[in-house]
Amino acid sequence: MSIKLIAVDLDGTLLTSTKQILPETEKLLKQADSQGIKVVLASGRPLSGVMPFNQQLGLMGKKQYDIVFNGAVIQDLAGNVLMNEEMNYRDFTNMRRLQRLAHVNLHFETPECYWTCDRDIGVNLADSATNTNNVIKVRKAEEIPQDFAFNKVGLSVLSDVKEVDKLWENIPQWAFAKYDVVRSFSTIVEINIKDASKGNALMELADRLKIRPDQVMVFGDQGNDISMFSNPDFKKIAMGNAIEMIKENADFVTDDNDHDGIAKALKKFVL
Template sequence: MTIKAIAMDMDGTLLNERKIISSKTKAALLEVQRQGIKVILASGRPTPGLFKYAEELAMEEYDGIGLSFNGAHVLDYQTNEVLFEQPLPLETSKAILEHLKSFDVKPMICHQNYMYVNDVFDNQIHFANEEINIIEYEARAGGYKLCEINDLAGFCDFPLHKVLVAADPDYLKKHYQEMMRPFEGQVSALFSAPFYFEFTDLGITKAKAIAAVLPKLNVKKEELMAFGDGQNDQAMIEYAGIGVAMDNATTELKQVADKITLSNNEDGIAHALEKYLF
């Protein structure tokens, strides 16, 4: 099977635990682009949170694609053209933010250069035996300035690509169904990490966004290879001609993947490209 495009998740897939692209993986992705294969970054991160990695992979030169907010926004790095976009309806966003006031969670919304939160000092979550400043972590990942707004529902008067909810994993696991129940049939909602639960517009997945842009790249789904590690990658892995789960992926993702490669800390993407393409 000829592969003409490669889509990959970022955190836990392309990036290692130090949040960098290893030299081996970078070299492999530059080589496939030199061969004419398109590279698609496919992340739950906000659009600005992909820019430095796209630059590192010379994706402007090779006409690469950036898929952000789990598929709610797709950008052509060469032309800066928005190829696909599907934000939440404003009233739905406001209703979700109002509903979240009943839960012990940290909602975050982004607009232009700012990330808005209820309390910049209420920022700690517990994960993997560590305390994480989750608000600083997310703001840094997106390159955002932080702004504190007590009433996000009342404040929000702009379209959102997603509403991000952060909390301790055990709390989210216990309450996520209550959080999404009033909006069933209106939104898509899923985990992008054990401590992140996200609301996007109904039907939004990485697969839907990729399907919208592949014809513009003259690529068929059978000619797509995709890499991922989490729940928000499942639709993409199932959609691709070859879906590859990282060794550190969830059990559920490994069960639907066509192949399993090494972990994100072991150059799993480079290993798979060398095995199947070079």
């Protein structure tokens, strides 16, 4: 097998439960990069939340790339944007309609910061902002400008995860038809513009780099990785801690994120 691009999800995949990259995984990803294989971090996070791990892996500059905001944005690691899919003020009002379905936090993600109209901030949203090095700007709805643009939306647990269950069970069909809606973890529902997904962004990037789909390997564990695992040509590696839908669509299930699952699959198939 000739793999030329390895796309790796962050939370629950590259990162352990304590948000670290294990030494053996770091070593083998660096080895892959040294052999000319593109290593691309594909995350729901903004670039600010991914860059520390790029730096740890030695991935920097205009010839290295990240897929961020669940595929809404492709950037090189010099900060240049190759693709940018945004939502607008009409989408902002639609998201506020969805929030009324349950008692959850609603936030809007841009490359600069998080925005919310919620006065009460749950631990999940606070942790997300901390993990991605983001400020949370709290504004009244009437303070949001008509030209407001954002890349991703999060509807997350405020005080009770059952409220996220309630939200997920009651999202209307029009929302699934109009947007890319995923439940990335039990505590959060994430929304992007339609067709903005990790899988589509990865196909776009591979095409730009003249890499065939069958030369792409992907690693993932959660709902926001399903678009990568839906591509029949990618070599798909599910983490041992992955949800069942990811495992069912995988070519191979490796060990979990706390036991060098990525490193073990790289040894088996690539290095």
